[in-house]
Amino acid sequence: MSDDHSANAVSCYQSILAEVFKTPNLDRIADAGARLNRFYSTNSICTPARATIMTGQYGHVNGVRTLSDRWIPSSLDSQTAAQSARLSLAALLRDGGYTTSVFGKWHLHCEPQGFDDYSVLTGADGQGTYRDPLFFDKGRGEKVYPGYVTDIITKKCLDWLAVRDKSRPFFMMCHHKAPHDFWEYAPRHEHLFDGVDIPVTGSLFEDKSHRSIASRDYGSSVTPRSKVRSLYRDFLADDYVTGPLKNTENMTFEEKGLAAYQKYLKDYLRTVKGIDDSVGSVLDELKNQDLLDNTVIVYTSDQGMFLGEHDYQDKRWSYEESLSAPFLISYPGEIMAGSVLDSLMANIDIAPTLLDYAGIKIPPQMQGFSCRNMIACAAGARVRESVYFRYWMHRAHRHDNPAHYGILTERWKLIYYYGLPLDAAGAVNEPTPAGWELYDMQNDPYELKNLYEDNSYKNTVNELKIMLKRCKEEYKDTDVKYPLMEKWSV
Numbered sequence: 001m002s003d004d005h006s007a008n009a010v011s012c013y014q015s016i017l018a019e020v021f022k023t024p025n026l027d028r029i030a031d032a033g034a035r036l037n038r039f040y041s042t043n044s045i046c047t048p049a050r051a052t053i054m055t056g057q058y059g060h061v062n063g064v065r066t067l068s069d070r071w072i073p074s075s076l077d078s079q080t081a082a083q084s085a086r087l088s089l090a091a092l093l094r095d096g097g098y099t100t101s102v103f104g105k106w107h108l109h110c111e112p113q114g115f116d117d118y119s120v121l122t123g124a125d126g127q128g129t130y131r132d133p134l135f136f137d138k139g140r141g142e143k144v145y146p147g148y149v150t151d152i153i154t155k156k157c158l159d160w161l162a163v164r165d166k167s168r169p170f171f172m173m174c175h176h177k178a179p180h181d182f183w184e185y186a187p188r189h190e191h192l193f194d195g196v197d198i199p200v201t202g203s204l205f206e207d208k209s210h211r212s213i214a215s216r217d218y219g220s221s222v223t224p225r226s227k228v229r230s231l232y233r234d235f236l237a238d239d240y241v242t243g244p245l246k247n248t249e250n251m252t253f254e255e256k257g258l259a260a261y262q263k264y265l266k267d268y269l270r271t272v273k274g275i276d277d278s279v280g281s282v283l284d285e286l287k288n289q290d291l292l293d294n295t296v297i298v299y300t301s302d303q304g305m306f307l308g309e310h311d312y313q314d315k316r317w318s319y320e321e322s323l324s325a326p327f328l329i330s331y332p333g334e335i336m337a338g339s340v341l342d343s344l345m346a347n348i349d350i351a352p353t354l355l356d357y358a359g360i361k362i363p364p365q366m367q368g369f370s371c372r373n374m375i376a377c378a379a380g381a382r383v384r385e386s387v388y389f390r391y392w393m394h395r396a397h398r399h400d401n402p403a404h405y406g407i408l409t410e411r412w413k414l415i416y417y418y419g420l421p422l423d424a425a426g427a428v429n430e431p432t433p434a435g436w437e438l439y440d441m442q443n444d445p446y447e448l449k450n451l452y453e454d455n456s457y458k459n460t461v462n463e464l465k466i467m468l469k470r471c472k473e474e475y476k477d478t479d480v481k482y483p484l485m486e487k488w489s490v
Contacts, residue, residue: 001053001173002275003046003105003180004315005301007326009272013037016199017307021269025280026328029299032292033330034339034375040387040408041303041347044315044322046180047071047107047126048392049302049347054089054108056351056366058390060477065392068425070109087365089351090114090171096360099168101160104153104175112138116165119156121149121177128177130184148186150178150274158285169358174282178271179305181241181314185270192273198265201309203446204257208310210450214417214435220399221311222264223257241313261308268307292332296357299328300350309446316401318389318415319447323408331357334376344384344410345371367475385409388471394421395428402432405477407468413439413447414464422482438464 008015012027012035041049043059051057051064051071059065063072073088091114094100099116105128106112106120115138121128122136133149136142145152157174164170204223208216222241241264248256279299286292304322306312315322327345329335348368355362356370373381387408394403403424406415415437421427438452438461451457472478479485 001299002176002178002272002301004303004305005179005272005275005326006305006307006321007324008307008309008321009179009269009305010326010328012328013326016201017265017269019199020193020196021198021272023272023276025276025283026299026326028283029279029297029328029330030338032332032337033297033328033335034341036327036329036341036343036345036375038342039300039325039327039345039347040323040389041325042387042389043391044303044318044389045391045393046302047109050106050108052347053302053350055087056089056348056362056368057087058348058367058388058475058477059392060390061367061475064108066396066425066427067393068109072110073108073113087363088114089354090173092355092360092363093171093358096355096358097168098171098358099165100171101164102173102175103156103160104173105177106175111136117160120175127180130177130182133177148274150176150278151186153177154278154281157282161282161285161289171354171358174278176275176278178275179268183264183267183271185267186274186277189270189273192270193266198262198269200258200261201307203310203448204261204308205254206310206448210448212417212435212437212450212452213433214402214404214419215317215415215437218395218400218402218432219310219317220313222260222308222313223253223311224260225253225257225311257311264313265307268305292330296331296354297329298350298354299326300347301325314399316391316393316399318391318404318406318413320441320445323389329375336377339375339377341375341377343371343374344387344408345374346384346387349384386467386471388468388475388477390477392422392424393426394419394424395430395432396426403427405468405472407464407471408441409464409467411440411442412460412464413441414452414461414468415439416468418485420482420484422484436461 007013010026011018011022012030047067048059048064051062055062090100101117102115103119107126112118119135119137123134130149132146134144245259303315304325306321309321349371352362352366352368352370356372390405402417402419404417417435419432419434421429436452437450439447
């Protein structure tokens, strides 16, 4: 798993970036198995997404709704734990006979539990650094490892695969920091895009007048039009997502935007290239150990990432480029090689699906379900009708994204921006206007036309609101304890 990896930056997803950027090793997983086109995070921000993957639960159930919330994992061994809503995929697999490990980014503000071995990034609030990073090793404490973080994590994984207990099946989580900002790439990729122009997304200069008042003037941009400036806090004028640009004094607004886009994309994609190198090394080691045919291999990210689409940087929105993530899976003998699936899957489904592959009972506390049969294209497989999602961190961290929730179906996406901080850690106590947005994902996959105010879609809106209310009740996220929430009827 990587951090902030857009599906558009994986070449088998065939975005416009595939014209100039290839990920041959990630594509190996898709070629040997399946590529899911509609895999979604239920909260497009790092820590909550990771907790959901470990628990099969939404953040309001497992206790991790924001970047600041601390996960308290448990196995289901004891009576006390069995009564708890908190559980751990790793502990369940270990209890089921697997040897378990995690290397790289953990970012759950707790010591990893349920693992026979771990070495996880520490410092910088769990983010770690790209160069000479500090790790916390199980039983050995903190240590600085010299070098580039992606390569270090890869070596830790390869070393563990070589010395693991070969009498037991294994579960290894290789969790990369990259390509999280600030996109520091390995020196070997410095000249990757020399003389190359990155194709420009068609929505970089999008006219957002079609949006609701709740979203159109918020968010952090790639071009210099945003009220929210660069993440580089030291620069106060003419700054961009990747820091200051040179020789822009006489450029037009569009020229400045294109220059910022080129720098952003090249830095980001160079960082992704290191991830692809890592995946290749792990796949080669599995092949050397003759394990490829008997190992479930998954590649995904905690959520997606905006690469200039809608003139956005970062994630946090629930538009496609942010809410969706790459999901590649191979398991020869069961998953047909080269499968391309358009069925919905959510990150609450990862833990149940992996437990199913391992032959371990799925706890009833998990809110997702196994997608194993769906991925295998089995007759009568259960498929997901909808994905409920929610972003809690109202206007946090200078990205200025309003709090919202919504529902996604095979065709439609309905988003409600309630614009309130509520009790979410890190949220800014400055409300924003409430508003609804509706997108036809079949006819408008890039979400360039909000249909909510179009009366011809009134029945669709009403049906989706009924479905949304049902999801909130099913997933126990009814907001009854928040009297400030704007009431809406269906």
